[in-house]
């Protein structure tokens with residue numbers, strides 16, 4: 001068996017011990033005589049798995065007591081609609097910061113439910129910067145302020161938490177949740193698809209402050225209501241049980257690694273090494289303002305784009321996989337989430353240097 005270093009933006013690498021444990025427990029979960037996939041979600045085995053998973057997430061993120069933690073379906077994309085459905089609370093406007101492709105998607109969907117005021121946009125710099133906070137135009141009459149803490153495609157990440165004034169701050173943390181310390185208490189709501197730092201796809205974590213629960217529009221579908229899902233402990237309907245289990249194993253792994261504090265240090269080292277290698281080379285270039293370069297997704301272009309194909313082919317041969325940039329922006333992108341070992345980043349850096357020497 002030869003496992004590759006997979007630089008995919010998501011679904012992405014899972015920690016090997018998680019996959020091994022899932023394999024070991026596949027046919028008989030801890031003496032239950034069945035796999036997790038076959039369990040009733042209401043039965044004692046799965047209830048224990050669910051409770052442990054939720055408690056581990058609360059512990060890892062230090063979620064304050066006045067927040068509900070939900071595990072929902074339909075991806076982070078569903079949240080683009082669920083957020084306005086659930087927390088507009090009769091208001092007609094929401095403010096959004098546009099820092100790249102994912103904020104743009106969130107803005108487009110929210111526009112179906114309310115007027116969207118784009119408080120700031122990085123579009124004029126091709127999303128290579130975060131607009132200075134002083135230039136943000138936030139309307140205090142809006143229902144909330146939404147931003148994307150890490151833009152998976154453009155490789156732009158916030159290093160601090162924006163000030164939303166009196167508005168609830170809403171954040172799409174899909175691609176950097178659990179990769180760095182964050183004070184949940186600053187937020188009205190955060191959400192994240194699991195398939196980058198938390199497990200396989202099929203689960204979306206929503207952490208929402210109590211005062212924002214129960215405000216949904218009357219025609220909100222039951223499964224999309226934070227209040228109804230909170231009341232049912234995210235089991236209003238059958239949850240994605242196996243995905244919850246794998247999410248739980250990934251959280252256990254992260255705790256074993258020393259939690260968010262320890263993984264953040266490793267993530268800083270990994271990102272610094274890779275950016276340094278890019279900056280030191282004359283073949284590779286990262287277009288993002290160094291002040292907001294993502295630790296999770298590192299896009300880069302080759303000075304000679306005709307070399308792209310050879311770069312990708314040769315990388316693949318070395319077991320360095322899925323390095324092509326998103327189809328909308330081209331070039332390359334190395335996604336180096338929590339589960340990407342430091343050795344994977346080192347192998348990539350070595351390959352890049354060798355490719356530069358020989359081309």
Ligand code: PMP
Pocket residue numbers: 009010074075076077078102148150151152153172173174175193194
């Ligand atoms: N937001 C961000 C920042 C993302 O990276 C993604 C997926 N790559 C999404 C939202 C959409 O997630 P999903 O596919 O789970 O709907």
